[in-house]
Amino acid sequence: MALTDTAPRVRVENLRIAFPRPDAAPLEVLSGISLDVADGEFVAVVGPSGSGKSTILRAICGLLKPAGGRVSVDGRPVTTPPPEVGFMFQKDALLPWCTVAENIRVGAELGGVARAEHAGRVSALIRLLRLDGFEDAFPKQLSGGMRQRASLGRLLAYNPSLMLMDEPFGALDYQTKIVMGRELLRIWEAERRAIIFVTHDIEEAVALADRVVVFSARPARIVADYAVDLPRPRDLRAMRGEAAFVRLTEAIWSDLALPA
Numbered sequence: 001m002a003l004t005d006t007a008p009r010v011r012v013e014n015l016r017i018a019f020p021r022p023d024a025a026p027l028e029v030l031s032g033i034s035l036d037v038a039d040g041e042f043v044a045v046v047g048p049s050g051s052g053k054s055t056i057l058r059a060i061c062g063l064l065k066p067a068g069g070r071v072s073v074d075g076r077p078v079t080t081p082p083p084e085v086g087f088m089f090q091k092d093a094l095l096p097w098c099t100v101a102e103n104i105r106v107g108a109e110l111g112g113v114a115r116a117e118h119a120g121r122v123s124a125l126i127r128l129l130r131l132d133g134f135e136d137a138f139p140k141q142l143s144g145g146m147r148q149r150a151s152l153g154r155l156l157a158y159n160p161s162l163m164l165m166d167e168p169f170g171a172l173d174y175q176t177k178i179v180m181g182r183e184l185l186r187i188w189e190a191e192r193r194a195i196i197f198v199t200h201d202i203e204e205a206v207a208l209a210d211r212v213v214v215f216s217a218r219p220a221r222i223v224a225d226y227a228v229d230l231p232r233p234r235d236l237r238a239m240r241g242e243a244a245f246v247r248l249t250e251a252i253w254s255d256l257a258l259p260a
């Protein structure tokens with residue numbers, strides 16, 4: 001236990017990921033990224049489109065084989081998806097033949113929640129995610145934002161101690177984004193799981209996270225790593241006007257404007 005007590009939840013060391021191409025050299029997407037995520041830490045990753053943000057999440061949960069370097073979770077090298085890791089994909093991965101309630105229930109089943117608790121857990125999440133009235137709807141009958149909320153429900157039902165979230169609120173309107181961000185923080189503040197949260201939205205990254213890691217254009221390297229020393233609990237709307245918040249978002253904007 002001593003090792004896992006002190007090890008970071010996630011350790012990425014000099015990670016290289018390259019995708020083979022039929023008539024060209026492999027496409028180098030990550031070229032030597034190193035990143036540690038501590039227990040209970042909320043890390044946001046921002047970077048240009050196509051820089052490798054989804055790729056690093058997939059590598060952390062063992063869905064991609066590195067061309068070099070290492071990934072470990074809780075001190076153990078990752079080769080297949082570790083059970084303590086929950087992943088919310090950029091494109092929702094709801095089961096199309098299952099209703100909203102059934103999709104969320106799958107999370108509870110995978111997460112080993114006792115069967116007697118499934119129904120209560122599913123209905124609490126449906127209320128939390130404001131999907132009431134759509135329990136029996138199929139994914140194709142939902143809006144993009146509703147599908148994202150159902151996917152979040154499945155992740156929360158799974159109750160992982162490490163959450164990898166790939167633009168989870170990308171399809172939501174501003175108001176719903178704030179509501180969902182608030183809920184995510186409430187859950188995280190209560191249970192302090194580790195979160196790696198990929199987003200295009202710099203303000204969202206600063207508002208939610210303890211740290212914001214900024215990727216360059218492909219092949220990605222880390223151009224900046226900011227500690228967000230804003231007090232918690234955070235008021236996601238009011239804080240956007242505060243000087244420290246504005247300074248940080250401006251700094252990240254200028255990092256992203258750097259040439260590749």
Ligand SMILES: Nc1ncnc2c1ncn2[C@@H]1O[C@H](COP(=O)(O)OP(=O)(O)OP(=O)(O)O)[C@@H](O)[C@H]1O
Pocket residue numbers: 019020027029047048049050051052053054055056090200218
């Ligand atoms: N399975 C794959 N096979 C081949 N190339 C891939 C694969 N997955 C991603 N890529 C390439 O890797 C690069 C990085 O993709 P990735 O999805 O990680 O970007 P991203 O930073 O998440 O972008 P976005 O912000 O648009 O979601 C892109 O050029 C993409 O074409």
Ligand SMILES: [Mg+2]
Pocket residue numbers: 053054055090166
């Ligand atoms: Mg992506």
